Amino acid sequence: xxxxxxxxxxxxxxxxxxxxxxxxxxxxxxxxxxxxxxxxxxxxxxxxxxxxxxxxxxxxxxxxxxxxxxxxxxxxxxxxxxxxxxxxxxxxxxxxxxxxxxxxxxxxxxxxxxxxxxxxxxxx
Amino acid sequence: xxxxxxxxxxxxxxxxxxxxxxxxxxxxxxxxxxxxxxxxxxxxxxxxxxxxxxxxxxxxxxxxxxxxxxxxxxxxxxxxxxxxxxxxxxxxxxxxxxxxxxxxxxxxxxxxxxxxxxxxxxxxxxxxxxxxxxxxxxxxxxxxxxxxxxxxxxxxxxxxxxxxxxxxxxxxxxxxxxxxxxxxxxxxxxxxxxxxxxxxxxxxxxxxxxxxxxxxxxxxxxxxxxxxxxxxxxxxxxxxxxxxxxxxxxxxxxxxxxxxxxxxxxxxxxxxxxxxxxxxxxxxxxxxxxxxxxxxxxxxxxxxxxxxxxxxxxxxxxxxxxxxxxxxxxxxxxxxxxxxxxxxxxxxxxxxxxxxxxxxxxxxxxxxxxxxxxxxxxxxxxxxxxxxxxxxxxxxxxxxxxxxxxxxxxxxxxxxxxxxxxxxxxxxxxxx
Numbered sequence: 041x042x043x044x045x046x047x048x049x050x051x052x053x054x055x056x057x058x059x060x061x062x063x064x065x066x067x068x069x070x071x072x073x074x075x076x077x078x079x080x081x082x083x084x085x086x087x088x089x090x091x092x093x094x095x096x097x098x099x100x101x102x103x104x105x106x107x108x109x110x111x112x113x114x115x116x117x118x119x120x121x122x123x124x125x126x127x128x129x130x131x132x133x134x135x136x137x138x139x140x141x142x143x144x145x146x147x148x149x150x151x152x153x154x155x156x157x158x159x160x161x162x163x164x
Numbered sequence: 165x166x167x168x169x170x171x172x173x174x175x176x177x178x179x180x181x182x183x184x185x186x187x188x189x190x191x192x193x194x195x196x197x198x199x200x201x202x203x204x205x206x207x208x209x210x211x212x213x214x215x216x217x218x219x220x221x222x223x224x225x226x227x228x229x230x231x232x233x234x235x236x237x238x239x240x241x242x243x244x245x246x247x248x249x250x251x252x253x254x255x256x257x258x259x260x261x262x263x264x265x266x267x268x269x270x271x272x273x274x275x276x277x278x279x280x281x282x283x284x285x286x287x288x289x290x291x292x293x294x295x296x297x298x299x300x301x302x303x304x305x306x307x308x309x310x311x312x313x314x315x316x317x318x319x320x321x322x323x324x325x326x327x328x329x330x331x332x333x334x335x336x337x338x339x340x341x342x343x344x345x346x347x348x349x350x351x352x353x354x355x356x357x358x359x360x361x362x363x364x365x366x367x368x369x370x371x372x373x374x375x376x377x378x379x380x381x382x383x384x385x386x387x388x389x390x391x392x393x394x395x396x397x398x399x400x401x402x403x404x405x406x407x408x409x410x411x412x413x414x415x416x417x418x419x420x421x422x423x424x425x426x427x428x429x430x431x432x433x434x435x436x437x438x439x440x441x442x443x444x445x446x447x448x449x450x451x452x453x454x455x456x457x458x459x460x461x462x463x464x465x466x467x468x469x470x471x472x473x474x475x476x477x478x479x480x481x482x483x484x485x486x487x488x489x490x491x492x493x494x495x496x497x498x499x500x501x502x503x504x505x506x507x508x509x510x511x512x513x514x515x516x517x518x519x520x521x522x523x524x525x526x527x528x529x530x531x532x533x534x535x536x537x538x539x540x541x542x543x544x545x546x547x548x549x550x551x552x553x554x555x556x557x558x559x560x561x562x563x564x565x566x567x568x569x570x571x572x573x574x575x576x577x578x579x580x581x582x583x584x585x586x587x588x589x590x591x592x593x594x595x596x
Contacts, residue, residue, distance in 0.1 A: 050350060052264050052267060056287055056288070056323070058326065059325050059326040060322075063331065069276065112274065116271075118280055120274045121274065
């Protein structure tokens with residue numbers, strides 16, 4: 041069955057991303073940022089007839105909190121597509137999400153200098 | 165009396181003579197005419213014969229001409245097909261290449277919904293372009309590209325869905341635990357895409373098109389139902405003829421614009437051994453097209469790409485897993501290019517355990533008989549020295565170093581060990 045032309049390989053992905061989203065609009069990046077952590081809500085039942093992607097997310101997220109970026113990486117999907125699927129699950133109440141901890145606030149330089157001075161006066 | 169009778173007799177004699185003369189003359193003419201007649205008949209026969217001969221010659225000439233005409237047509241068709249095939253081959257390659265580029269871009273800029281949406285639109289247009297190129301290639305006797313991995317029937321249906329314009333009207337129902345063997349993945353997807361394209365093009369814009377996947381005793385059926393107007397008997401006959409092709413289909417017979425959906429489906433189905441039929445009516449009133457994939461083209465092997473291999477492990481472990489970034493980069497990479505390692509994983513049923521020391525003779529031992537490889541009491545082969553190993557450098561091996569060079573090397577070594585022991589350094593390279 042192998043003819044001269046057949047060994048030419050097709051290397052592109054098989055299922056297109058717009059089929060996975062069903063051609064729907066993509067959610068905003070702010071809604072579920074790359075570092076937002078998601079996990080399965082306790083005691084939630086998987087939706088009937090899940091698509092392979094939803095099944096994979098279900099398995100990935102059942103282990104604990106995982107960031108959106110990690111989920112997308114494991115699925116091998118663009119972040120926007122994974123975000124849409126996660127948003128669906130969230131809206132159906134299957135998913136809990138937690139904002140990433142806010143970045144540490146910078147302390148005022150003046151206070152630090154005063155503390156340093158105080159320490160130097162006392163011990164130095 | 166004689167005299168008295170004389171004139172009468174004479175008259176009679178004259179009459180008799182005249183009569184005899186006339187009879188003789190008539191006979192002579194008769195003979196001549198007969199001869200003429202016979203000659204003419206002969207001539208006519210000869211001419212008739214000649215005519216028949218000419219008829220035969222004429223017929224053979226006609227036959228030869230039509231045969232030659234057919235041959236010339238066939239040659240021209242084949243030449244056209246060969247040229248088209250070669251041209252389309254590059255188009256197919258380019259479409260595939262572009263698809264890979266778009267996929268990479270989608271992963272790279274996937275965080276921005278605007279960019280991702282545009283990339284998806286490009287992807288969609290490119291997929292349709294690729295399908296068209298594949299269709300023309302098949303009609304010209306060319307081949308589709310070959311996939312390296314099996315794909316689940318559900319994914320084949322979704323892949324087909326992605327190759328048509330109105331993919332958002334298509335719904336895929338039902339999942340079976342079967343995969344399509346790697347060599348049939350593309351053909352089935354292309355045929356299904358052509359059927360979906362027909363279904364969406366010949367039904368009202370808002371109506372849904374359904375793919376139902378059903379396992380049947382002889383394989384798996386992919387049933388495409390649309391809510392269009394259906395086909396007339398004439399169209400059905402034409403479709404049936406194209407779907408079970410008796411001979412090569414001429415490219416020029418497909419009309420302008422060419423309608424090659426059924427022709428492509430028929431050729432691929434015949435080549436790979438699955439069945440396509442469009443003769444039934446869908447419950448929505450439109451056409452029901454059925455692709456029957458026989459057991460020979462199915463496997464129970466799970467597709468490698470869709471569900472990550474480490475996923476069950478993640479499900480089992482209670483604590484969130486900290487994954488090394490390079491690990492999932494590698495995964496993404498392996499998904500982007502599903503190649504040899506998947507092939508290596510593929511079905512090899514219970515491979516014989518690899519021997520610890522494969523008895524492959526090295527080139528320098530090839531001359532030795534294999535029996536000479538002795539084994540230990542435990543059955544392990546004894547290691548034998550293959551070639552003489554000499555610790556003595558050959559005379560011309562090492563280039564002679566000057567004293568300065570030796571000194572600088574030793575100095576560098578010393579500096580290195582000192583900086584290595586220096587505990588105050590935190591960042592090595594910056595410190596030097």
